[in-house]
Amino acid sequence: MAETILSKDQILARLAETSSLVGEDLKGIDLTGENLSGYDFSRADLSRANLSGCDLREARLHETTLRGADLSGANLHKAYLVASDLLGANLSGANLVWSFLSGANVGGADFSGADLTDAKIGVIEASFPNESGRATSFRGANLTNAVVNSTDFRGVDLRGAILQGTFLYEAKIRGAIIDKSQFADAITMAETY
Numbered sequence: 504m505a506e507t508i509l510s511k512d513q514i515l516a517r518l519a520e521t522s523s524l525v526g527e528d529l530k531g532i533d534l535t536g537e538n539l540s541g542y543d544f545s546r547a548d549l550s551r552a553n554l555s556g557c558d559l560r561e562a563r564l565h566e567t568t569l570r571g572a573d574l575s576g577a578n579l580h581k582a583y584l585v586a587s588d589l590l591g592a593n594l595s596g597a598n599l600v601w602s603f604l605s606g607a608n609v610g611g612a613d614f615s616g617a618d619l620t621d622a623k624i625g626v627i628e629a630s631f632p633n634e635s636g637r638a639t640s641f642r643g644a645n646l647t648n649a650v651v652n653s654t655d656f657r658g659v660d661l662r663g664a665i666l667q668g669t670f671l672y673e674a675k676i677r678g679a680i681i682d683k684s685q686f687a688d689a690i691t692m693a694e695t696y
Contacts, residue, residue, distance in 0.1 A: 508528050508529070508530065508532075509524075509527060509528075509529065509532075511532060511533065511534060514527075514529065514532065514534070515537065518539065518542050522541065522542050522543060523542065523543040524542070524543070524544050524547050525543055525544070525545045525546055525547065526545070526546045526547060527544075527547045527548070528547075528548050529544075529547055529548060529549050529552055530548050530549070530550045530551060530552070531550070531551045531552060532549070532552045532553070533552070533553040534552065534553065534554055534557055535553050535554070535555050535556055535557070536555070536556040536557060537554075537557050537558070538557075538558045539554075539557050539558060539559050539562055540558045540559065540560040540561060540562065540578075541560065541561045541562065542559075542562055542563070543562075543563040544562060544563065544564050544567050545563050545564065545565040545566060545567060546565070546566045546567065547564075547567050547568070548567075548568045549567060549568060549569050549572050550568050550569070550570040550571055550572065551570070551571045551572060552569070552572045552573070553572075553573045554572055554573060554574045554577055555573045555574065555575045555576055555577060555593075556575075556576045556577060557574070557577045557578070558577075558578045559574075559577055559578060559579045559582050560578055560579070560580045560581060560582070561580070561581045561582065561583075562579070562582045562583070563582075563583045564582060564583060564584045564587050565583055565584075565585050565586060565587070566585075566586045566587060567584070567587045567588070568587070568588045569587055569588060569589050569592050570588055570589070570590045570591055570592065571590070571591045571592060572589075572592045572593070573592075573593045574592055574593060574594045574597050575593045575594065575595045575596055575597065576595075576596045576597060577594070577597045577598070578597075578598045579594075579597055579598060579599045579602050580598050580599070580600050580601060580602070581600070581601045581602060581603075582599070582602045582603070583602075583603050584602060584603060584604050584607050585603055585604070585605045585606055585607070586605070586606040586607065587604075587607045587608070588607070588608045589607055589608060589609045589612045590608050590609070590610050590611055590612065591610070591611040591612060591637065592609075592612045592613070593612075593613045594612060594613060594614050594617050595613050595614070595615045595616050595617060596615075596616045596617060597614070597617045597618070598617075598618050599614075599617055599618060599619045599622050600618055600619070600620045600621055600622065601620075601621045601622065602619070602622045602623070603622070603623045604622060604623065604624045604625070604627055605623060605624070605625040605626060605627070605652075606625070606626050606627065607627045608627070609627050609629050609639055610629065610639060611637045611638065611639055612629075612639050612640075613637075613639075613640050614639070614640060614641045614644045615640045615641070615642040615643050615644065615660075616642075616643045616644060617641075617644045617645070618644070618645045619641075619644055619645060619646050619649050620645055620646070620647045620648060620649065621647070621648045621649060622646070622649045622650075623649070623650050623652075624649055624650065624651045624652070624654055625650070625651070625652035625653055625654065626652065626653045626654065627654050629654060629655060629656055629659050638658050638659060638660060638680075639658075639659045639660070640659070640660040641659060641660065641661050641664050642660045642661070642662050642663055642664065643662075643663040643664065644661075644664045644665070645664075645665045646664055646665060646666050646669045647665055647666075647667045647668055647669065648667070648668040648669065648670075649669050649670070650669075650670045650672070651669060651670065651671050651672070651674050652672045652673065652674070653672070653673045653674070654674050654675070655674075655675040656674060656675060656676050656678075656679040657675055657676075657677065657678035657679060658678055658679070658680070659679050659680065660679075660680045660681075661676075661679050661680060661681040661685065662680055662681060662682060663682075664681070664685060665685075666685050666686060666688055666689040667688040667689075668688065668689075668690065669688075669689045669690065670689075670690045671689055671690065
């Protein structure tokens, strides 16, 4: 991590110049509504950052710390969030269509009303709450045609989630908060329980 925290103006200037803030300390920064499409924030610390309404299409957020960050209403279409830490993050109403969430820690994160159509979700930590005890929520989220691989949904709120064509492979759903009829349109494979 960098030794000094950059200001919003410094961040935007650096992105305009290099398209990258790999490994930077950006804790608590307010970038509400900014166009950050295609930029590389891999291994950066964006804990408690306000990224609500940001355009983060195709952003690289590999191994990025987003604990407690506000990404509500953000456009994360095709964003690369592999191995990111989203513990307690707010992604309500976010566009995560075609995003990649493999290996992400989403404990206590709020995905309510988010669009995860065609998202690739694999081996994520979703079953445990964040520090405040709040459980992960996918309530009312759209997971149409998403591929969900080896994910533990125990205790996760999936009420009202759209699971049409969702491919569940080795997903643990027993103990999830859900209407079982929602799984009628999901495709389940190999030891999904």
